[in-house]
Amino acid sequence: MIENPILRGFNPDPSICRVGGDYYIATSTFEWYPGVQIHHSTDLVNWTLISRPLRRPAQLDMRGNPDSCGVWAPCLSHDGQRFWLVYTDVKRFDGAFKDAHNYIVTADRIDGDWSDPTYVTSSGFDPSLFHDDDGRKWFLNMRWNHRGTGTGLNPAHDAFDGIELQEWHPDHGLVGDVTTIFAGSSLGLTEAPHLFKKNGWYYLTVAEGGTGYDHAVTMARSKAITGPYDMHPDIHLLTARFTPDHPLQRVGHGQYVETPDGQGLHTFLCGRPLPGQFCPLGRETGIARIDWHADGWPRLAGGGMAPPVTVDMPAQRRPDLPIHRHFQTRDLPPEFQWLRTPYPERLFTLTGQALRLTGRESLGSFFEQSLIARRQEHLAYSAATTVLADPPNWQRAAGLVTYYNRHKFHAALVTHDPALGRCLSLVSCLGDWPGEALTHHGLYRLPDGPVRIAVQVIGPTQRFRMAIGDAPLAEIGPDLDARIISDEGGRGEHASFTGAFVGMAAMDLTGQGWSADFLHFDYIPAP
Template sequence: MKTIHNPVLRGFNPDPSILRVGDDYYIATSTFEWFPGVQIHHSRDLRHWRLAARPLERRSQLDMLGNPDSGGIWAPCLSYADGLFYLVFTDVKSHVGPFKDTHNYLVTAPSIEGPWSEPIYLNSSGFDPSLFHDDDGRKWLVNMIWDYRKGKNKFAGIALQEYSPEERRLLGPIRNIFRGTPLGLTEGPHLYKHNGWYYLVTAEGGTRFNHAVTVARSRSLFGPYEVDPENPVLTAANKPELELQRAGHASLVQTQTGDWYFAYLCGRPLRPSERCILGRETALLPVEWTEDGWLRPAGGGNSPKAVVPAPDLPDHPFPPEPETDHFDGERISIHFQTLREPLDEQWASLTARSGYLRLIGRESLSSKHRQSLIARRQQAFVAEAETAVEFEPDTFQQLAGLIHYYNTRNYYYLYISRDEELGKCLNIMCSDRGLYDEPLEQPVSVDGWERVHLKASLRYDRLQFLYSRDGQDWTPIGPELDASVISDENVEAKIEGRMIDQGFTGAFLGICVQDLSGQGKHADFDYFTYRELPEPGV
């Protein structure tokens, strides 16, 4: 029997929206402050997946300059009708405190690869929008409603309003069709129609360890919605023994052979820290309809599973991804992303020096505006990242190197700079919840080196930086560092029960340059390697 090994999308791929068009399956996931916005993976068998598209690739489609950490793209929903792909998404401008500024948009395309249209503004009443195409041809938007008022349920229900493709806007009355179950924190709505029933699949319990999938149904689109008597349909809450935790935020798909699957988000915490260093990931679970018309995980129970049966479809593997980008093509690898804004020749050039990526130093790692940083997801517990950089700083305000990054307040950075006594040198900076540190007693001189090779070696919750002159003989630099800092669980902070910081992303490995003097000093990177290694065991 063929099996699916979860998670199918590893390393920071949350809030999955799954879709089948013919023999092709697609999953759209959240990207938050990383640009381009939205990841779409493609499969033909639900077992093998490849990153196929990032639809929001122009500043006119998505302008995130100044967006907060873990703002930006939340919970996209991908659908298909009338020969077009529809993608709705939220651009979150603020999310900590009583208010959430959440603007919802729609883009369309004739093909998953695009071209994707300019965005149509929908509303700002809450996040997690989803577009439902009814069988009479009408289209309906659902999203959760945010209530800022003290003493009120912040997750105030699920709003429903009709969308007019002709007028390119929402119209008609706004209805609150579902106010949730006692689990609370009702979000992530998706509507489906099956055997004359409208089914509303929601995420509840919050996206941490109490996360869950709940289902309600109605004969009328407008409700009232009857809650599944056995809710939650899927959860890992109070089951610490399970490998997959944080299970929730599901969407539903039917295969060509009549099987049904949930795509849902999950996390794989390290023990005993309970930190998910790879962020929230995407898993699949076969589900089936009961005689009385409810959804249940195939095989019983309501727990997420690491290994599940696969549909009887022809195998469709994809060629392996190259480990190294030599920066000798017209574009960088699709796996790279930037922070809040598109890659631009003015600060990131593949043509200024053939065979190199030239990054021009801009703002600091604290900036939510113009960082010269390019990175990719860490997608395995045991992995390495490596680069070679040529950089001649004139001052300590000019830095370039290799980074293990979560957000502007949480990162580890091995960088080249200049010291008044040592000349060109290597140093490490750390930020943990905004607390800055330098673990080296003093920088390591590399004065006179034309090129410096840098490496980050990750083994579960341990990070070791290394450096080399020739890329062959490596020398560790600094102590082993706590890689679990780069996780949602570490970032989240409360004071007297009030949330003051939240994180919803994951670990990235990348390269960056800063010039805090404003002179625009550049660094040339010859290659970037991301390599996943066998896991010896936790």
């Protein structure tokens, strides 16, 4: 059976597409590079990361983008000949403006090279492209209204100024008039439009209620693509806002698809909060069956609006196994990403024996960090690496990091102290914003030799361990608050909506490009 979520750990805003018997889901990657994750499945139960299409400077350059900006809400589609991907690169978070630029790229193969981008518009974010059965293509996005109180179409949240629709042509770009087709329900924060057509009706799916615990999937329909659109009788198709004890919360933002035999399915994003209401795995992707009723409206199979935890399917989920990477090839393992820059050669190389990180700017940088990390996918896990590093001063450091963003991380770093010599520094940024103040947990003298660093995370708590050479790992420092490494940590859920990572980092605050080698990286799920 399907066990929700189907894509675990930071995989939000799922756009689903079926081509024959193959299903593809594209999810947001925000400031992490390469941009957009695309997973593939033939049974809807087991999913494999098959592509990150935005991987060249011409397609995406996020240097300077704030935390939780970058690639928002991609839309993946296939028009019978090739794949289309629409995405936003958001350049500003705080303040009245968003500066959100929307692009389209295409590919003949989902795992091949994608085209350079075609710019479309900057009027808002969360774009999608609808291929109508008459061959015309229509571009949708939410429109951002910066003007102030009372200027937008939805009184609940007037900066979210409705869903706009305009015809788009591959040779001529946007053509014809812009039409605002939907202002949303009274819940507000209306975004993430997706269109599909069934039995002569155009159905519009949107996300509402923000990225937190009021999130919802709302639906409307019209006989004409330009509207007017009538609201679903129940308003929401999927939400957990009325079921606070449900294990899947923050449910919203998804897309409809049908199986080859006509069974309706709808993806959704969700969070799995631990006690104290924090989601260390960020926003994940789930899927639910949809039934069509006599009134022509779709509803969640089984009734209600809260999504199912399990869905019966004729397949068995692959078990979660430990992952051990030894960096003895020239390719970075597929689960790893880095931040913002399209020039990874300045951050790392694979020597055939190690992953060599070139120290760049600090863990607080918006531009160039040497942080190579993977998603946390389990509520309990351990991770470990071995570092070869001999920093000449306290401005250089390398080690293991649990990371959410610039102001939410814990780190165990090999560095140098004038009094101790080579040492391990435990340091955190505990969600302090603005200012990103550091909290220091102590310095530990290191003799010569490779340094093994590990971290164990169990729900709300994490603890670092350390050893030299083949000695047994020993706990160092205090228990650390893993709740900081979550959407709800620091500024809170509406200011942070990506997910937790764990990985390897190197800094050189002199700007001279000092480097450190990492011999392996282990990620071990725990019950």
